[in-house]
Amino acid sequence: MSAASPTPDPSIRPADRRVSARIGAIAESATLAVDAKAKALKAAGRPVIGFGAGEPDFPTPGYIVDAAVAACRDPKNHRYTPAGGLPELKAAIAAKTLRDSGWAVEPSQVLVTNGGKQAIYEAFAAILDPGDEVIVPAPYWTTYPESIQLAGGVPVEVVADETTGYKVSVEQLEAARTANTKVLLFVSPSNPTGAVYTRAEVEAVGRWAAEHGLWVLTDEIYEHLVYGDAAFVSLPVAVPELADKCIVVNGVAKTYAMTGWRVGWVIGPQDVVKAAANLQSHATSNVNNVAQVAALAAVSGDLSAVDEMKVAFDRRRRTVVRMLNEIPGVVCPEPQGAFYAYPSVKGLLGKEIRGRRPQTSAELASLILDEAEVAVVPGEAFGTQGYLRLSYALGDDDLVEGVTRLQKLLGEARD
Template sequence: MSAATSPTERRVSARIGAISESATLAVDAKAKALKAAGRPVIGFGAGEPDFPTPDYIVDAAAAACRDPKYHRYTPAGGLPELKKAIAEKTLRDSGYEVDPSQILVTNGGKQAIYEAFAAVLDPGDEVIVPAPYWTTYPESIRLAGGVPVEVVADETTGYRVSVEQLEAARTEKTKVVLFVSPSNPTGSVYTEAETEAIGRWAVEHGLWVLTDEIYEHLVYGDAVSVSLPALLPELRDKCIVVNGVAKTYAMTGWRVGWIVGPKDVIKAATNLQSHATSNVANVSQVAALAAVSGDLDAVAEMRKAFDRRRQTMVKMLSEIDGVICPTPEGAFYAYPSVKGLLGKEIRGKRPQSSVELAELILEEAEVAVVPGEAFGTPGYLRLSYALGDEDLVEGVSRIQKLLAEARD
């Protein structure tokens, strides 16, 4: 047998082979496959609004399709007019004044996150990652050569980590701290005082902060989304902001995100993108230009619906014995603890983990949820309430009925 066909040959690189599939997308794909096969599955897995992209944004994209200037390559870092509009939007919404040269337009938020980490991390650099975390963060850090260091918060603190926890995790190798508010998967929102305390701690120790503001406009009740670099100007030289149009304008499929940061970091990330993908699709960029240049009326209507669904979901989940469901203050997810149900008998099975419980719920109730293992915290489930009111009530009702059968 030749060396080329040796059974010990590594066909996929260790770096890429170590990447886990996106758990949230996997659950969504399985739910859609079952629905296509005729099963009445209701999916709580996908993190995307169920609303269509507003008409004025679609109209702008349609016009761009017919304009020959958008049929060609454009600057790798983004259309100049879009970067200018993002700078104006950042000042309008966050109170953070930036120059267009501090902005890189990316193919969605995921590319923004990876390129931001790639621009500042060297092999072995540590990144403090509050958990529960969105599944992509640790993978992006590892791909960039960094080492994610998890700091876990639970329902007793509203899933918010403290400065004391962050300090306990800091080592001489710590270079970046990740800050996400509002949070996916928990919906937690840090107060202004908590946000300032974390920012001052980062400044004190000379750390970089990567802050993901993708859910900035989806907050409820008295919660307020605060932008770290706007709050603490002294942090700006070591702060990278990730954002995009996906959640605010129901544009998940358009794939437009961006990075805001110091000019040298943005230049480095732009160089990377120039070789990885070149420019974001021009039609999508023109759609994003219409979105960020317009008002926030569309998101206000979506937020009303999300708020209504949020309250319904929390009420219904909290009625289940063994489930503890804090009320999310932002984004569009509930993150209930189901530890009180693990090990109990449900239809002849005794799920020992939230993975097994999620599988049981899918099999027996035909409802798709994402287990907490995907977010670094076993014993929880994530349910998105970005779906129609009727489906939401029907789906949670099925879960209620199934879990009511739990016995010791």
């Protein structure tokens, strides 16, 4: 399935169009919308438990906060700095990339951005022309297709389901490839499913892309959050011949519990990174200097903080999967990475639950919020109807209480 770029209605004169077709076609972030609604209900006194936002419940490690406090007092951080990022941070990101994934890059291949979302948009904007197609495996994170369309591209969805662990095959990718295909989006570990591709699968996908001369944008934001026998494999390391057409986006948000600090980055060929930096110089200029100094402390330090968080995430992962699979009509594969569960609820659709018969996962999510006061994100937000996404990056007690409410409510389903 592909989505054409929006075009203005020619019957309406330009002066009468209040919002451009391009911007008017952008959907609100479903995950942020669910999180905002849950927080608003909690503020109003409702005992809502939110599984919506992909946000660690841990505070940012103290040594990172201390670095930011010191940076606030340094007058040099009160001024403009290079739009592409502090030179010392770009060098540290290059060193961190070699340490963590084995990919040797130069600081000139790094662009520091205002979070991962800006990194994704600017990367697509730098390489896409109108009509260029991007193959997007689904379920996908909500921002990907919106960024592609905003950059003038056309997202082409390739759908995987629970029977394959939410992983697409090379055969599926080849079936979606056309003369207009320019880019493959590749994400492992995945948001929203937690799927992690094996080394053999990463190599197969990379070799396919290289064989057909395609670009690959790979999002490595969850690189450190893998569990059990799963292992993160960086695509340009697994398939070195792809490196000149590979763009990696990443950031500090998930690894260091820094979602609010808004620091991400793009790594890629120098000409593409320079083009993206030119765009950023006009869009936002430099990233907040204090946040950049905090990110420098994060990526320059060890991974002990993330290791501690990962122990908790792993415990919660096993709990949420077990409890969800105890609900008749729910099938939840065990996620191997990130901090999301993506259960199929197709077995519940059409059944009566407290006088209602939800026909879609969106209707089911609405019923769950109304009746159980639990906020989840429906699969429609991620391109696949019939699923729910639950982030297990919340406290153990809230997690158990929230899924217990789901068990009670959904256990009432009747034909």
